[in-house]
Amino acid sequence: MSGTDQREHSGAPVPGTAPSLPLLRCDGLVRRFGERTAVDGVSFHISAGETYGLLGPNGAGKTTTISMIAGILRPDGGRVELDGRRVDAHDPEAKRSLGLVPQEIALFDDLSAEENLRFFGSLQGLRGADLRARVAATLELVGLSDRAKDRISEFSGGMQRRANIAVGLLHRPRLLVLDEPTAGVDPQSRNQILESIEQLRAEGMAVLYTTHYMEEAERLCDRVGIIDRGRIVAEGTRRELVAQIGEHDRLVVRADGPLDAFAATVGTLAGVREVHVGTGSIDVVVDDAASTLAAVVDAATSDHVVVTGIEVREPNLEAVFLHLTGTALRDRGD
C-alpha cells in the first residue's frame, strides 16, 4: 500500500503508560518438527502498550512462534517470558496475562457466542457476576451483543472472526496475540477488526499481530519483525526498516511553470536528497515526505509554479521484504 494515509508509530509506549521492562521477551526460540527447523533462534520483545507485527509468508514460522509464546508448544530451545514469568513451563498465572486469537475459528460452533465466551472465560478463572459482566462488555466491544444467544454456526464469516477475537479479549489480557485474524474475511469485516485492534491499542493493550498482509502491519504496528524461514531477518519501525535497505520517500509534484527553477529551489530544502525534472512534474527524493511536503508547496508558490497534483510515495514493507528475502511477500503467501 502506498499513500498519504499511512500511519507511522514511534514504537514508544502509548502516552499514559510508563516505560518499563518488556512485557514479552522471546530469547532464541527454536522449534523443530523432525528434521525441519520451523523456528530457528527467534528473539524479540514487546513493551506494554506496543503493537508488534510479525510479518512473513505462510510457513515462515509465525504460528509456531505464537504457539510457543502461548504455551501450546514446548520450545526445543530458548525461552519465553511474559510479564517476568516464564511461559513455556506451563505456568497458568503467566498464561492469564495473554489472550490468544488463533488463525482458525477456534470456537464451538454448536454453542452460542455467549456460551463460548462463558466457557473460555471460566478456563481463565473468571466466575459469577464478573464473568457475566465481562462477557456482556466483550460482546459489546466486538459488536455482537444482539447476537449473543445465536449459535456460532449461524454467524457470517466476519461475525465468527469477531467472536473469535472476543474470546481472546474476554479476560483483559496484558498481551493480545492475534494470528492472522483477517484471513479470509470480507473487506467490511476486516476493517471492523482492524478498528477494534486500533481501539485496544489506544487503550494501552500490547498486541502481537501476525500477518502476511503488509498494509495491515503498516497500519497497526509500532514495530515489525520480518520472519522468513524461521528466522527474524529484520526488525524495527517501518521507517527504520526502509532506511535499512536504503529506500526513501518520494514526492511526485505535477506542476505548470518554470520546473527547472522550481527543482533547483526544492533541491536546497532540508531533507531533500535528490530532485529529477520530468515532463510536467518533478520527482523529489526525501528523508520524510510528511515533514518536507509543506516546504515544497511553499517553494512552488515562491517560484510562481502552479501545482496541479502531489503524490506521496513511501517505500513499503513489501519493498523491504523483497530486498531482504529476494522474493515478493505475496508470491509466497496464500
Added chain:
Amino acid sequence: MTRTPSRADRAWPPSWLLVARTELRRRLRNRSAIVTAFVGPVALAAVFGVLLSGTSSIDVTIAVADDDASALTSDFTGSLVDADTGGDPDDHRDDPVTFVAIDAADAVQAVDDGEVDAAIVIPAGFGASITSGGGGELSVIRDPAGRISGAIAEAVAREFTIALSSRRLAAATAVSLGTAVDPASLDTFVDSTTTAIVEEEPGGGTIDAAGFYGVGMSIMFLFFTVSFAARSIVAERHNGVVPRMLASSAAPWEVATGKVVAVSALGLAGFTTVWGVTSLLFGSSWGSPVAVVALMVCTVLAVAGVATFVCGLARTEPQADGYTSMVAFALALLGGNFVGPGQAPAALRRVASFTPNGQAIDAFSRVAVDGAGIVDVLPQMAALLAFAVLLGSMGLARVTRVMTS
C-alpha cells in the same frame, strides 16, 4: 484494566470439569447424547430382548458317574439321563443342559479333554452309607474356567443331597410315629424332588441370553461411545479449540480428562439404560443392584482407560475411528462378548481374563448366575480398575505429549 485471577478464583470447578460439562452440554445440544445414552441402548436392549427373551443360550453337558449303582443312586442318575434321552428327541433338542452317563474312572479325563463340561461322581458305597444312617459325599469335577457348567453340576448334586435328606427325615418321622413306611411313596417323593432340580434355575439366578448379550453388547457399545473423546480431541486440535484451551490455564491432561469423563458419563447412562430395559421390559435379572452398579462404574472406567490409550495413538479422525473399531472388535472377540455363556473354549476363557471386557463379563455373570454380591466380585473390580489406571495414565501421558508437539 488488567486483572489476573488468583488460583483461589478458579479452584472450583476445575478445568477438567469445565471441559466435561461443556462437552456434555454440546452433546445434549446436538442430540448425540440422546442417541448414545438412550436411543442406541434402548434399541440394543430391544433387539436382544425381542430376539432372545425367554431363551437360554446355555449348552452344557454334564456327566454323571454312578460307581455306587445302588437303588438309591440309580433313581437319581436314571432320572437325569433318562430325562435327556427318553421320549421324542425333538423335545430335548433345545434343552440347555444335557446329562450323560460315564464311568467314574473316565470322569476327570473327560472334563480335562472338554468332552463334558463337568461331572458328578457318586462313589461306591454311597447308597449303603446313606441307608445305614451315615453320611455320604458326592464329587463334582469342574473345569475352573467353566464356571457356569460347574455351578449347574454343583446345584444338581446339592439338590440330590437335599432330596436324600428329605427322604431320610420322612422315613425317620414315620418310624418314630410307629407308622409303616411305604417305600413307593418315598420314591415318588424323591423322584418329584429330583425332577424339580433340573427345572430349577441353577445357583438361584437367571442367565437368560438377553441379559448376557445385553452386557456384552453394552460393553462393545461403550467402546464406541467412549471413543468419541478421541475423535473430539483430534478434531478440536485441528480447528484450534484445544490449542486455545491450552493457551488458557487448562493443562493437556485436564482437556483429555474432561473429554473422557463426559463421554464416560454418557457410556454409563447407556449401560444403565440397557440394564433397565432388559430388566423391566424383558424380565432379565442382572443380580444385586449394588454389585451391578459398582461393576458398571468399574467397566466404564476400564473402557475409558482403553479409549484414552487409543486416543493417544490417533493423530487424525480417521485414525481415531480405525483404531477404536479395531481395538473394540479385537477385545470383544478375545473377551467373549460374542460367545454365549458356558460356550467359550477353555483357551478363549483364559485369554478373556486378560481383557477388561472379559473380566467384566465374568463378573456380571457371577452376579447374575451365582447371586454374587459386590464383595464376591472385588477381584474383577480390582482388575478393571487396574486396566483403567494403567491404560488411562499411559494414554494421558501420550495425549499430553501429542497435544504439545
